[in-house]
Amino acid sequence: MSSLVRLLPGFPTLTAEELHQDSILRELERDLIHARQRLESVETLADASLRDSRLLAEYLQKDLEHLGQRLDELETTVDSVPKKTGLLRTFLGRFKAADPENLRQLQEFSKDSEENSQHLTSGLRQASARLDSLEDRWKSIRPAFLTSQNVYLRRLRRILWITISVILLGTFASYRVYRDQPQQKFERKHLKPLKSVLDPKTYEKMEGLARASRSDFLRIEDLIKIRIGLETFQQSQGRFPGSRGERFSSGGKSGTDWIPEIRSVVPATLPVDRRGGQDPKKQYLYITNGAEYKLLAQSPENCTAIQQWMPELLDPVRGCQGVGFWTEGAQDF
Numbered sequence: 001m002s003s004l005v006r007l008l009p010g011f012p013t014l015t016a017e018e019l020h021q022d023s024i025l026r027e028l029e030r031d032l033i034h035a036r037q038r039l040e041s042v043e044t045l046a047d048a049s050l051r052d053s054r055l056l057a058e059y060l061q062k063d064l065e066h067l068g069q070r071l072d073e074l075e076t077t078v079d080s081v082p083k084k085t086g087l088l089r090t091f092l093g094r095f096k097a098a099d100p101e102n103l104r105q106l107q108e109f110s111k112d113s114e115e116n117s118q119h120l121t122s123g124l125r126q127a128s129a130r131l132d133s134l135e136d137r138w139k140s141i142r143p144a145f146l147t148s149q150n151v152y153l154r155r156l157r158r159i160l161w162i163t164i165s166v167i168l169l170g171t172f173a174s175y176r177v178y179r180d181q182p183q184q185k186f187e188r189k190h191l192k193p194l195k196s197v198l199d200p201k202t203y204e205k206m207e208g209l210a211r212a213s214r215s216d217f218l219r220i221e222d223l224i225k226i227r228i229g230l231e232t233f234q235q236s237q238g239r240f241p242g243s244r245g246e247r248f249s250s251g252g253k254s255g256t257d258w259i260p261e262i263r264s265v266v267p268a269t270l271p272v273d274r275r276g277g278q279d280p281k282k283q284y285l286y287i288t289n290g291a292e293y294k295l296l297a298q299s300p301e302n303c304t305a306i307q308q309w310m311p312e313l314l315d316p317v318r319g320c321q322g323v324g325f326w327t328e329g330a331q332d333f
Contacts, residue, residue, distance in 0.1 A: 005153070005156070008156070010152070011149070011152060012147075012148035012149055012152055014147055014148065014149060018147040018148060018149075019147075021144075021145045021146075021147055022145075022147050022149075022150075024074065024145050025142070025145040025146070025147075025150075028067075028070065028071075028074075028138055028142075028145075029138075031063070031066070031067055031070070032067065032131075032134065032135055032138060034063065035060065035063045035064060035067060035131055035134075036131060038056055038059060038060045038063060039060055039124070039127055039128060039131060041056050042056045042057050042060055042124065042127075043124055046120055053120075054109060057106055057109050057123065057127075060106070060127055061103050061106050061107060061127075064103065064127065064130050064131060064134065065103075067134050068130075068134060071134060071137050071138060071141075074141060074145075075137070075141055078141050078144040078145075079144070100126045100129055100130055102126075103123075103126050103127060103130060104126075105119050105122040105123040105125075105126045106119075106123035106124070106126050106127050107123075108123065109123035186210075186214070190210070190217070190218065190221060191206070191207060191210060194206055194221070194224070197224075205309045205310050206220070206221075206309075206310070208308075208309040209305060209306065209309040209310055212302065212305035212308065212309060213300075213301060213302035213305040213306070215274070215301050215302075216297075216300045216301055216302055216305060216306060216323070218274055219273065219274065219284075219297040219300070219323075220297065220310070220313065220323065220324075222271035222273075222274070222284070222297070223284070223295055223296075223297055223324050223325060224325075225268075225271060226259070226270060226271060226284070226286075226295055227295060227325050229259075229262055229266040229268065229270070230259075230262070230293060230295065232265060232266050233261070233262050233265045233266060236265045237265065239290045239291065240288045240290055240291070240292070240293045241259055241260055241261040241262045241265075241288070242259065242260045242261065242286070242288050242290070247285060247286070247287050248260065248285070248286040248287075248288075249280060249283045249284070249285055249286075250270075250271075250272040250273050250283045250284040250285075255272070256269045256270045256271075256272060257270065258270060258272065258284075258286075259286050271284070272284065273297065273298075281298050281299050281321070282298060282299050283298060284296065284297055284298070285297075285298055285322065285324075287330070287333040288330075289330075291329070292326075292327040292328075292329040292330035292333070293326065293327055293330055293333075294315075294324065294325075294326035294327075294330040294331075294333040295324045295325050295326065296315055296318070296322040296323065296324035297322070297323055297324055298318075298321060298322050299321060299322075300320065300323050303320035306320075306323055307320075310323075313325070316331050316332070317331075317332060317333070
């Protein structure tokens with residue numbers, strides 16, 4: 001990856017001074033990482049082998065002393081850097097332990113007897129606080145050791161993040177525009193809810209009908225909702241609503257209550273034919289004797305589409321003049 005970055009236009013070549021700065025930067029960051037790993041190893045080995053843990057603690061103490069001396073030297077070579085302040089930084093700083101004056105507890109732990117580890121916890125706490133302090137000191141002077149290549153790479157990362165963010169935002173915006181297209185809205189509102197209700201084969205037919213004749217699909221969708229209400233009523237009352245052998249049409253004065261009694265069990269508004277008007281041949285029709293029923297949408301707009309995708313819905317009595325659902329004993333209604 002680094003070799004590819006070097007091929008980018010404007011990638012700077014380091015001067016002798018910058019090479020020296022880069023070596024210092026790499027050295028300090030390597031030593032800090034190494035010290036952090038050694039601190040974790042001291043704590044991990046304490047449960048398994050106190051002897052090895054004490055040996056590492058001795059090396060850790062030397063690492064921390066070396067880092068402190070190295071930072072003392074470097075801080076004299078750079079201009080004073082203003083200390084960063086802020087509410088969050090100040091708040092988090094309250095939870096950090098203060099830099100200890102010495103590492104006596106860590107030193108005492110390395111001198112403890114074989115079975116004794118009474119200075120372990122306090123020694124680790126001192127070492128962790130000292131290392132946190134050293135890392136903060138390095139962060140404050142690190143910008144002085146950044147080379148032109150570091151600055152170039154930092155800018156490149158910013159450009160990449162901005163580019164990725166713009167692409168993601170653009171993709172999200174495009175998706176929202178796509179979702180808001182009429183076809184996508186139609187599928188979300190009408191087709192997807194049916195997918196969880198119908199078996200896959202029937203859903204595929206409904207999907208095909210929706211593409212061929214959306215208006216007829218919507219009327220069939222209405223009939224499915226009414227059919228569910230009728231069956232719910234029958235399960236509750238032991239019969240279908242309206243047992244006088246009459247015909248009930250959605251075009252009457254009853255409006256959305258055009259099927260009697262059903263609202264007493266199913267508290268939902270019944271769909272009416274979407275074409276509106278008073279033409280009796282363009283209404284939903286419900287015929288029942290209490291034990292059987294037939295539910296139809298009259299005068300479909302595209303009978304050919306229904307014949308192609310859902311011929312089983314064509315009324316055996318009315319043919320293309322009615323499509324819908326019926327119980328076995330109501331075929332001839």
